[in-house]
Amino acid sequence: MNKEEEALALAAEDNQIPAFARGPRAKAAFVILVRNSDLQDMRKTLREVEDRFNRNFNYPYVFLNDEPFTEEFKTYTQSLTKAECKYGLIPKEHWSYPSWIDQTRAKEAREDMKRRKIIYGGSESYRNMCRYESGFFYRHPLMLEYDYYWRVEPGVHFHCDIDFDPFMYMQTHNKTYSFTVSLYEYVDTIPTLWKTTKDFMKKHPEHIAKDNSLGFISNDNGATYNLCHFWSNFEIASTKFLRSPAYSDYFDYLDQAGGFFYERWGDAPVHSIAAALFLPRDKIHFFNEIGYTHSPFTHCPVSEELQRKCHCNPKDNFDDHGYSCTKRWLSQNW
Numbered sequence: 416m417n418k419e420e421e422a423l424a425l426a427a428e429d430n431q432i433p434a435f436a437r438g439p440r441a442k443a444a445f446v447i448l449v450r451n452s453d454l455q456d457m458r459k460t461l462r463e464v465e466d467r468f469n470r471n472f473n474y475p476y477v478f479l480n481d482e483p484f485t486e487e488f489k490t491y492t493q494s495l496t497k498a499e500c501k502y503g504l505i506p507k508e509h510w511s512y513p514s515w516i517d518q519t520r521a522k523e524a525r526e527d528m529k530r531r532k533i534i535y536g537g538s539e540s541y542r543n544m545c546r547y548e549s550g551f552f553y554r555h556p557l558m559l560e561y562d563y564y565w566r567v568e569p570g571v572h573f574h575c576d577i578d579f580d581p582f583m584y585m586q587t588h589n590k591t592y593s594f595t596v597s598l599y600e601y602v603d604t605i606p607t608l609w610k611t612t613k614d615f616m617k618k619h620p621e622h623i624a625k626d627n628s629l630g631f632i633s634n635d636n637g638a639t640y641n642l643c644h645f646w647s648n649f650e651i652a653s654t655k656f657l658r659s660p661a662y663s664d665y666f667d668y669l670d671q672a673g674g675f676f677y678e679r680w681g682d683a684p685v686h687s688i689a690a691a692l693f694l695p696r697d698k699i700h701f702f703n704e705i706g707y708t709h710s711p712f713t714h715c716p717v718s719e720e721l722q723r724k725c726h727c728n729p730k731d732n733f734d735d736h737g738y739s740c741t742k743r744w745l746s747q748n749w
């Protein structure tokens with residue numbers, strides 16, 4: 416038995432672990448990209464993750480940052496959990512301009528998008544963040560041992576008791592990607608993403624899955640993108656998928672095209688388009704049970720049974736809102 420298994424066995428004997436949390440475990444971790452300055456929001460979110468789920472399961476946390484974590488950050492995060500916390504520094508090559516990017520053009524694009532008041536349009540760090548979340552976090556040395564990750568951000572909320580293991584759910588039901596909130600992207604942040612994606616599909620037809628979800632993201636059989644995407648600030652998904660030839664080829668192709676810098680491509684549409692095209696649709700899962708808020712949107716399970724485990728107001732549930740794509744996903748009718 417390794418250290419982690421020993422601790423779990425002891426806690427189980429002590430009846431500290433409820434029966435639902437005693438089954439087999441996945442090779443999985445939380446992954447949190449975060450700045451030192453986000454410590455206070457981070458603590459609140461960790462408290463909720465622990466109370467609602469992880470105090471019973473003790474999955475490890477991997478914190479990632481483009482700057483070294485402070486001792487203060489490490490102390491006041493690790494002190495909220497019995498689970499192991501790991502703190503990683505992002506290598507410079509994963510958080511800077513690749514050689515082929517024209518930095519003058521990138522700067523002009525930022526200035527133009529700032530003038531047009533596009534959200535985060537003028538931000539360089541936001542672009543590095545979106546590119547990192549699109550193409551690199553799952554390749555960080557601290558992430559290599561895991562088959563599944565659960566992405567968390569400082570400031571998000573979890574509203575319901577999660578008295579099952581979502582990682583094991585993914586594993587035993589053969590799911591690859593999951594979400595709680597879906598919505599439409601701002602078109603001004605991705606003007607050429609779909610054209611670039613179509614070029615990629617032509618070049619790599621071998622990566623397109625049979626029975627994919629193209630119909631979820633396009634209303635005209637692929638001619639245009641309808642802007643629907645899974646909101647990637649919450650994700651429970653397979654690291655093997657992100658490391659697969661299909662996803663790797665796709666990310667490299669997008670990265671070469673430069674839209675992370677010349678436009679402001681988000682990791683949410685990138686992950687979502689990849690999941691929709693490279694996976695059969697039954698590998699994508701909607702976690703209705705996981706009540707979740709990332710401001711300003713909430714997924715709140717509305718059934719009486721689930722409401723008993725939650726503290727969110729069902730009236731705040733975004734699923735049926737006109738700006739949500741979840742009804743479209745659930746209809747599976749495209």
Ligand code: GDP
Nearest residue numbers: 448449450453479480481540544567568569648
């Ligand atoms: P939004 O959700 O699109 O409004 O973007 P956020 O500001 O929440 O950023 C997304 C994620 O990246 C969050 O987990 C942030 O903590 C993290 N993040 C954003 N910018 C930076 C940065 O410059 N450095 C680090 N280390 N994390 C960042």
Ligand code: MN
Nearest residue numbers: 568570648709
């Ligand atoms: Mn956020």
